[in-house]
Amino acid sequence: RDRVLGPGVLLLAGRARATAPGLIAQIQAIAHAAPFRRMTTQGGRTMSVAMTNCGTLGWISDSRGYRYTTHDPLTGLPWPALPDIFIALATEAAAEAGYPGFTPDACLINRYEPGTRLTLHQDRNERDFGQPIVSVSLGLPAVFLWGGPARSDRVQRVPLDHGDIVVWGGPARLAHHGIHPLAEGTHALTGRARLNLTFRRAG
């Protein structure tokens, strides 16, 4: 089931299934301290994805643009710590993909409901693009849109299901990517939602 999707991209299909209930319990605890919120963009739009973070750094967007912060602007508190089970999952997946030195300092947590989408973008706020991003999909399935380094590059559709882990590194690190509007549905563990964790070395 594990397969290379392209240069620098390893899919570990269903790898997080066994730990999913524990991951979801941790997400609930994190969201209690740092609530999910829909952030605004520099252009004044409200994102349809609800987000929160854990780790020493958290990704935010507001009227001043995109960046990482040490504190949650909503509460004024430091972002909640990365749970040990998050660190273990991300470092093991990265090591399997050929990044034995990967230690995440940031985890962006995205929550999608049916109809929610994420438009094509690049992740460029991290310091070292030599470090991969590890993503974990939980709950409702999604169609991932995967393009190239230029916005005009052809876009592939990749289904992402509950428990799938994908490691994005090397030439894939600066690919444009997004999520197609989520289809209607309910999942036994997340209800009417998809949760996505992205582990990053931001600082």
Ligand code: MD3
């Ligand atoms: C490929 N999240 O948080 S995860 C994001 O499902 C983001 O919530 C999507 O894009 C989600 O920024 C996709 C897979 C992913 C994440 C980051 C990447 C793929 C990536 C960065 C570079 C290349």
Ligand code: FE
């Ligand atoms: Fe992204």
